[in-house]
Amino acid sequence: MQVHADRDRCEGHGLCADVAPEVYELDDDAVVVLRHDQVPAELERKAEAGARVCPVAALRVLP
């Protein structure tokens, strides 16, 4: 599984990193960074949960 992060749209609300710190972090400018190019199988549910809570829809799980 891959996640697409729209860094232009990200406003740094940080909910993704609260929900799934193993998948998402914020860089020094508080813009989302993905920890994995390919989300490990055991983190897929967390990746989905983190993408879902993005308030500005900047994260999209790719099939």
Added chain:
Amino acid sequence: MTSSVSAPVSDVDLFAPDVLADPYAAYRELRDTAPAVRLSTYPIWVLTRYEDVRAGLADWQSFTSAQGVALTDEMNAPMLGGVLATDPPEHDVLRSVLSEKLAPRVLARLRADIAQRADALVAQVVARGSFDAVTELAQPLPVDVVADLIGLPLAGREKLLPGADATFASFGPLDERMQARMPVFMDYLGYMQSVSDPSVLAPGSWGAAVFDAVDAGRIPAETAGPLLTAYLVAGMDTTVAAIAAYTRHLAEDPELFATLKADPSLIASGFEEALRIESPVLGFFRNTTRDVDVSGVVVPAGSRVLLSNASANRDERHYADPDRFDVRRNPLDHLAFGYATHGCAGQGLARIEAQSLIGSLLRRVDRIELAGDPGRHEHPVVRGLESLPLTVVPAGQG
């Protein structure tokens, strides 16, 4: 209206006083009727199920905001071109001026100051033993904080809450109730115009930054006033309503109070749950740009559609036991702040304000009880309380 003979129709009046007093039964009925329902009472459709509302909020191409997000054409007209009533790409330029101030990394620097103000306020009311949690606790903090951040002069700040209240009411029906609010609304329009002036706004403030963006050529000069309006309206009665709703749960449920007092790390989750179960903004309107298939029901092009955030947040298809306040639910995917393009830019600030106030309240009191019936504030768009009389036992004196 003969767009579709099979279109589900409901006679529910979402703005009737008894429905506004307790809209949740009506929402459930609409959710159970169909994914999209046309109303006979107003010339609108309404989406009430979580997944449909969420998808509608995310699909600005089909559900445009550019014709306004209010019920009536009369009240949509003055908001056109503002940040609420534009689509990308125009919207994104305007929003960026707000969001760079409201970004959580920027807000983090304000957290200590807001916490201090909240604690001083809580100390003051707790010392009195009984107080009104709407007028004396929930209202002063957001107004003071936001007014200072915008850089507003002290004179005139008393207009902010009633003005924001009347402005949001103008998103609803233009009936005798709105007519009664019209003097306040008109007065607030005048006030907002008077502060749309860099010479009256504090240097370095959010308000001043709007005019800096004009000077820098980032945004057109005519958008400065509407952008300032967004600051002057969005974070007042909405935040007050959310804080009061959370406080009410604490007063009515001693077990919840005890749980949070024992584990303050749940304060944040509890706030999300308060937002979910009593969403301040009931919903805003959109207009369809094409025939839109909403989970099998076709909403014709050119329809005005209410996206009901408050109903979505009580949708049993998405939240188990949705009418129950579950402090551990942490429903961060709720739609109380909207979602996607127009998702509330100031939600981080609302969280800091509410978490600070509730945190101080929990630290400073051992018991909290209703001292009378809470009073509902009738409003077509923002659901909140008029009064919440409480008595408290200060910490260590119980």
